[in-house]
Amino acid sequence: MAADAKPMQSDLGLYDYLPWNERPKIVWPGNKKIAVWIAPNIEFYEYDPPNNPTRTPWARPNPDVLQYSHRDYGNRVGWQRMMAAMDRAGFRGSVSLNVALCDHHPEIIRACADRGWEFFSHGIYNTRYVYNMTIEQEREIIRDAFDTVRKHTGQELAGWLSPALSNNFWTMDILSEAGIQYTCDMFHDDQPMPVKVKSGRLISMPYSLEMNDVIVYNTQKVTPRHYGEIIKRQFDQLYKEGAESGTVMCIPLHPYLVGQPHRIDAFAEAIEYIAGHDGVWQTTGREIAEAYHASGAYDAFNAAMAAHKAEGGSR
Numbered sequence: 001m002a003a004d005a006k007p008m009q010s011d012l013g014l015y016d017y018l019p020w021n022e023r024p025k026i027v028w029p030g031n032k033k034i035a036v037w038i039a040p041n042i043e044f045y046e047y048d049p050p051n052n053p054t055r056t057p058w059a060r061p062n063p064d065v066l067q068y069s070h071r072d073y074g075n076r077v078g079w080q081r082m083m084a085a086m087d088r089a090g091f092r093g094s095v096s097l098n099v100a101l102c103d104h105h106p107e108i109i110r111a112c113a114d115r116g117w118e119f120f121s122h123g124i125y126n127t128r129y130v131y132n133m134t135i136e137q138e139r140e141i142i143r144d145a146f147d148t149v150r151k152h153t154g155q156e157l158a159g160w161l162s163p164a165l166s167n168n169f170w171t172m173d174i175l176s177e178a179g180i181q182y183t184c185d186m187f188h189d190d191q192p193m194p195v196k197v198k199s200g201r202l203i204s205m206p207y208s209l210e211m212n213d214v215i216v217y218n219t220q221k222v223t224p225r226h227y228g229e230i231i232k233r234q235f236d237q238l239y240k241e242g243a244e245s246g247t248v249m250c251i252p253l254h255p256y257l258v259g260q261p262h263r264i265d266a267f268a269e270a271i272e273y274i275a276g277h278d279g280v281w282q283t284t285g286r287e288i289a290e291a292y293h294a295s296g297a298y299d300a301f302n303a304a305m306a307a308h309k310a311e312g313g314s315r
Helices: 066-088 106-114 135-153 171-178 215-219 224-241 262-277 285-294 297-310
Strands: 035-042 094-097 118-121 193-195 202-204 245-254 280-283
Touching: 035 066, 035 224, 066 106, 066 262, 106 118, 106 135, 118 135, 118 285, 135 171, 135 280, 171 202, 193 297, 202 285, 215 224, 215 245, 224 245, 224 262, 262 280, 285 297
Parallel strands: 035 094, 035 245, 035 280, 094 118
Antiparallel strands: 193 202
């Protein structure tokens, strides 16, 4: 077996299972019931990216003018509508950033930074995956992301979403090793929780496929009005459950989809609905991660998990 290979096992081995009723209570700042964060994916898709034998970026043969130009709409027009809607509702964004955008469209980066938005890494380009990379090649991507975001925004990266959700067996270990605080690559819960890594402390941050406008519009083919209702129903349930223990709701966006003229009003109305409730923490991924650690929730979860296993619970 190669040194970097991982033996066969029945699950990912990245996180534990602890039933909801055995978890320590999570308390958000100000005793808020729910932490709501919006994650705009501000991306750059290369017209003719390097070939990756595991995955082809474009479904159609080059030149795929249709797909490239559709995504380019977000960086030309859609992001401004999305940002205006978020401004009105009082939401800052946590930008899931293809860091090469700092060079391609610095105007967008400045507009986000001026509003106090967070930047976390979504790889260099969304057309370059980590499949088939060595550990050192992937480490270099992480270093590049840290350096580029620091240079253009003055921020230190706290979060990570792998480009196109591509991962290797060692990805979580080297993210934690580099100082990343949270990953969005897992979709298994509505609360943050520890990720099993070799060193450091990494947590999984509730992101969402169900709320993601790519899934909603491109896969489920729903109407804008229905998307607005999905957002509100998701919020209503997590808001109710958050009265017992703090929950997290994420709305992942892509400006080329949500920023279309016929879709923006439904999104705007939904987030204004959320903002109109008491007990809502309108926040960022970084702030959620910091609060989770500051409250002792990380250590409390691990202690509860140890007790659960000692009593014969899931392993």
